[in-house]
């Protein structure tokens with residue numbers, strides 16, 4: 001398993017601009033060698049994809065909803081910029097989306113048991129108008145698990161990815177050169193071609209998550225959809241503190257010092273008002289200062305660069321805040337989860353325990 005997983009196994013990852021940028025890191029190069037086997041193996045572990053996709057998609061919607069609500073609380077952003085930010089994450093039609101919450105009603109006040117299932121499409125809208133709204137609701141796109149073609153027997157798309165590579169068991173260095181060459185050629189071929197918004201930018205076996213600013217897309221490969229990040233068997237406190245935080249982290253990348261330069265369609269475009277941009281930079285300075293002052297004894301007392309790590313720090317702070325608020329809302333609707341036996345911790349504590357576990 002560990003040989004097939006790349007990236008920091010317990011760390012949600014950095015923003016990713018496109019496949020060519022990802023493919024230049026040594027870890028990704030190594031992964032490319034193992035990609036075919038890894039993709040299929042990891043995908044095989046998460047069979048039953050439709051149900052898993054619904055669960056993760058539902059979590060994404062919950063975090064997105066909180067992101068939009070939090071926008072309203074911001075003092076430093078003006079109404080015009082908030083409207084654009086809302087468009088980029090696009091949740092104004094969220095109430096029309098059918099979520100698991102709507103399929104699973106809140107517990108009965110007296111008995112505490114789940115009520116009768118119902119399907120509520122939200123506000124009263126004619127069916128077609130509702131479907132239309134749902135289809136247009138998601139500005140920020142999501143990819144979950146793996147592309148379907150990797151498990152299709154008749155589809156050779158995955159085989160084609162490595163068709164031009166000529167590997168040797170004894171020549172590791174030459175193998176790397178082969179990959180570098182193939183990656184460069186693949187990247188150059190994309191020049192002048194329109195962006196494929198549906199292309200998968202990373203393999204299924206990667207235990208990491210991504211935001212692509214020029215696609216306005218968040219990606220959660222199969223590799224990260226497992227404990228401690230997520231499991232349908234573990235308490236929701238752990239899921240929200242794990243994959244929930246990662247979801248918030250990736251969404252927030254769309255609004256960090258890099259992602260904020262792209263609009264809802266992934267085009268580089270300055271949609272910020274002068275007022276909001278000025279205050280964004282002003283607020284960012286606090287975080288630059290805060291993180292720039294953390295030192296690490298094992299590194300001889302050196303400190304990180306608050307400027308270079310700004311995007312990740314903005315994403316971490318935004319992610320944990322959104323996920324925690326989303327969990328509190330979940331508890332409000334579903335009731336408190338029973339405590340874990342033998343563990344003297346509340347679920348709020350468990351949320352932050354899992355957050356700490358996955359963040360480093």
Ligand SMILES: [Zn+2]
Pocket residue numbers: 012013014015249253311312315
């Ligand atoms: Zn990140």
